[in-house]
Amino acid sequence: MNSRAWLMLYLTAVIAITFVHHVPTLALVLFAALALAGKRRWQIARRTLLAMLAFNLTVSLGYAAIALWQGNFHSGYLLLVNVRVFLLLYLGFWFVAAVDLLSALSGMPLLRLVATLSIGQIKTFERILNDFGLAFRSRNLARPRLLDKAHHAASQAQNLLDKSVASANETALAMRSRGAFDD
Amino acid sequence: MHIPDGFLSPQTYLPAYAVAAGAWTWAAKGLRDHLDETTVPRLAVLTALAYALGLIMVPIPGGTSGHALGIAILALVFGIRQAFLAYSLVLLLQSLLFGAGGITALAVNALAMGLLGSAAAVAARRLFRPLGETVSVAAAAWLSVLVSGLAVALVLGIQPLVAHSADGTPQFFPFGLSITLPAILVPHAIIGIGEAVLTVLVWRYAKARHWVVE
Numbered sequence: 001m002n003s004r005a006w007l008m009l010y011l012t013a014v015i016a017i018t019f020v021h022h023v024p025t026l027a028l029v030l031f032a033a034l035a036l037a038g039k040r041r042w043q044i045a046r047r048t049l050l051a052m053l054a055f056n057l058t059v060s061l062g063y064a065a066i067a068l069w070q071g072n073f074h075s076g077y078l079l080l081v082n083v084r085v086f087l088l089l090y091l092g093f094w095f096v097a098a099v100d101l102l103s104a105l106s107g108m109p110l111l112r113l114v115a116t117l118s119i120g121q122i123k124t125f126e127r128i129l130n131d132f133g134l135a136f137r138s139r140n141l142a143r144p145r146l147l148d149k150a151h152h153a154a155s156q157a158q159n160l161l162d163k164s165v166a167s168a169n170e171t172a173l174a175m176r177s178r179g180a181f182d183d
Numbered sequence: 184m185h186i187p188d189g190f191l192s193p194q195t196y197l198p199a200y201a202v203a204a205g206a207w208t209w210a211a212k213g214l215r216d217h218l219d220e221t222t223v224p225r226l227a228v229l230t231a232l233a234y235a236l237g238l239i240m241v242p243i244p245g246g247t248s249g250h251a252l253g254i255a256i257l258a259l260v261f262g263i264r265q266a267f268l269a270y271s272l273v274l275l276l277q278s279l280l281f282g283a284g285g286i287t288a289l290a291v292n293a294l295a296m297g298l299l300g301s302a303a304a305v306a307a308r309r310l311f312r313p314l315g316e317t318v319s320v321a322a323a324a325w326l327s328v329l330v331s332g333l334a335v336a337l338v339l340g341i342q343p344l345v346a347h348s349a350d351g352t353p354q355f356f357p358f359g360l361s362i363t364l365p366a367i368l369v370p371h372a373i374i375g376i377g378e379a380v381l382t383v384l385v386w387r388y389a390k391a392r393h394w395v396v397e
Contacts, residue, residue: 051282085189168224
């Protein structure tokens with residue numbers, strides 16, 4: 001199956017899951033997804049758990065507190081919403097891990113073009129921020145104060161933008177030389 | 184203020200996708216004419232900036248998150264259409280790479296933050312222009328956050344009404360408008376101040392490099 005077909009399958013599964021309100025069925029689908037994901041299943045499951053933990057904990061605790069106070073607490077609701085969110089996120093991470101996103105967007109050239117550039121920029125940002133962070137740490141023998149961190153961030157912000165503009169310009173010129181803006 | 188996956192009913196997100204599809208088509212119209220080797224790098228940089236800002240988020244009790252958007256600067260430099268498209272891409276990448284937001288909530292998040300946020304920013308900039316550049320840009324950023332937050336709060340708050348079982352148990356998001364409106368709007372009124380400061384700084388950067396044509 002090609003990337004486009006996987007994308008369609010993933011989207012269909014996501015929509016179908018939101019129509020199911022039966023916890024055992026959702027759990028069964030989740031077990032099937034875990035079984036089919038192969039060796040990386042626990043790595044994806046851990047990532048899923050970390051991604052959903054803060055939000056779902058906030059909503060779940062908030063719901064429990066309010067519903068108990070109002071006397072209409074349903075534990076089934078908490079189970080349903082948490083299993084559903086876990087399943088949807090798990091499928092998303094599994095899809096990204098298994099399928100090349102840019103090739104899945106092959107039928108949408110403009111989206112693919114902007115996505116390529118933006119992902120490139122995101123990587124540039126990550127690299128520059130990492131470099132700045134390492135340089136900052138190497139200049140501080142003791143743990144820097146919050147104020148020092150703020151000064152560092154402010155002084156590096158413009159440099160960060162300039163560097164990333166220069167990098168994006170290089171990419172755009174390379175794209176121009178390959179005719180990306182000609183059609 | 185991303186709405187996470189799994190908290191919106193199909194009765195909400197499917198019509199939202201229909202509306203968003205129309206909006207994306209409108210926004211993409213003529214996009215090729217505006218994209219060249221000068222504008223594309225700027226768009227990519229500000230898109231990446233919006234992406235980075237959106238990832239620094241804290242969960243807030245209303246069931247969503249608090250974070251800066253970066254939509255106002257995109258809208259003020261590139262206009263509503265390109266800002267909406269770029270921000271939709273940001274949301275797609277955030278949801279797929281970090282699980283922030285989600286595929287089912289993508290259309291609602293894109294319409295709330297990308298379209299309404301950028302429209303609010305551009306309208307506020309025009310409205311407050313007589314008060315000076317700094318004030319009008321800051322107001323544009325603050326209002327973009329508030330308007331987006333209002334839309335998100337409204338969509339989340341109607342979930343218990345549109346999707347519940349026979350005994351009244353919610354099937355998706357559990358809190359009504361009386362909780363979502365204050366829970367989302369109050370923190371975002373404060374976050375909006377930070378967004379305003381940041382937007383003014385990036386606006387000055389963009390203006391100094393002649394990115395802004397007014």
